Amino acid sequence: MIQTIVFDVGETLTRDDRYWASWADWLDVPRHTLSALVGAVVTQGRDNAEALRILRPGMDVGAEYRAREAAGRGEHLDEADLYPDVRPTLGGLRGLGIRVIVAGNQTEKAGALLRALDLPADLVVTSAEWGVAKPDREFFRRVLKASGAAPHETVYVGDHPVNDVFPARAAGLRTAHIRRGPWGNWWGNDPDVVAAADWSIHSLTELTSIVNE
Template identity: 70%
Template sequence: MRAVAFDIGETLIRDDRYWASWADWLGVPRHTLAALVGAVTAQGRDNADAIRLLRPDIDLAAEYAAREAAGRGEHLDETDLYDDVRPTLAGLKEAGIRVIVAGNQTRRAGALLRGLNLPVDHLATSGEWGVAKPDLDFFARVLDAAGVAPHELLYVGDHPVNDLYPAAEAGLATAHLRRGPWGYLWADDAKVQKTADYTIDGLNELLAILTERDERVT
């Protein structure tokens, strides 16, 4: 395996700040919005539907812009990263594996992530590319960034519909991460287990998995 590509939300960064900030902006208890995110997740719906349940008439793009203008928009710092992120990315790089970060986030999130100076070869968001998962064109962009053949790229993510299934359809190897609501909820699903080449509980498992795999191949 010559490259590993990572999803962003609930793979590299925690989403609790994101949802808490939306709850505060909408004036609802944080646990209310968190529970609704869980509910729409279980129903297989877009997580933004949690906000629409609270405000059916909301224009999300306009509301996002209003938050930014009020100085209450997106924010990311080191505390938003899961503890295993930096050591894993650095370990993969040291092993000569190309590291890509690509997920369904805004342009603003892309700029904030680059500000964290993660040890990666390429970082991009759907907002910057103009195409979002699960569109197969997104994974074509991931492959272009990696510069490898599909079977040489492992895509790591928590969301079956956005990460696992389309990545596998694009010919990539896949690792399903048991992290966050989507990762835990669907971990035991038969289709998820059949599709994923690997199921992991943390990113720190990746280097050993890839090393063992390469040893078997050689």
């Protein structure tokens, strides 16, 4: 029986539109150009940050992130960034007695911004706050500790095969691959992803029926 569901953040709970648009504006390139490059690296299985380095070879992404923050053009999250199914699903799961955790590869600031949204979750934490990022196995050890349930009673939900589905399964968790965003849609029919995911979903609302199976 499922006791805990753990959610990735980007393109699972939040849309990445604003994130990439802000990077395009900072680099002074058309937003469509950067979006297209993000799509290109996704199809090659490369990290999203490689899209930035295509535009600015050798770019220190961390340094540029700090420069954006110093200029007042850094990270921002508000209600508009959430997918419409987030609040009803998280709240509905908690109503069923499921422990809800949000844990993804984000910065400390993103963690604070997410908590400020007062999501219906028992815990909201980021990789920067834990000091370890996906797909590192230690990240999923932290997930299981926070879960308070056995691996087979814990589901990790995410869009990214390499960061979410594969390492979560390797750690013994059950997995739900959400088919939205560039990664979720492009890799949704990949045989390895299909084999590794316990469920393939198009909306978070499908999780309610999964916990009742």
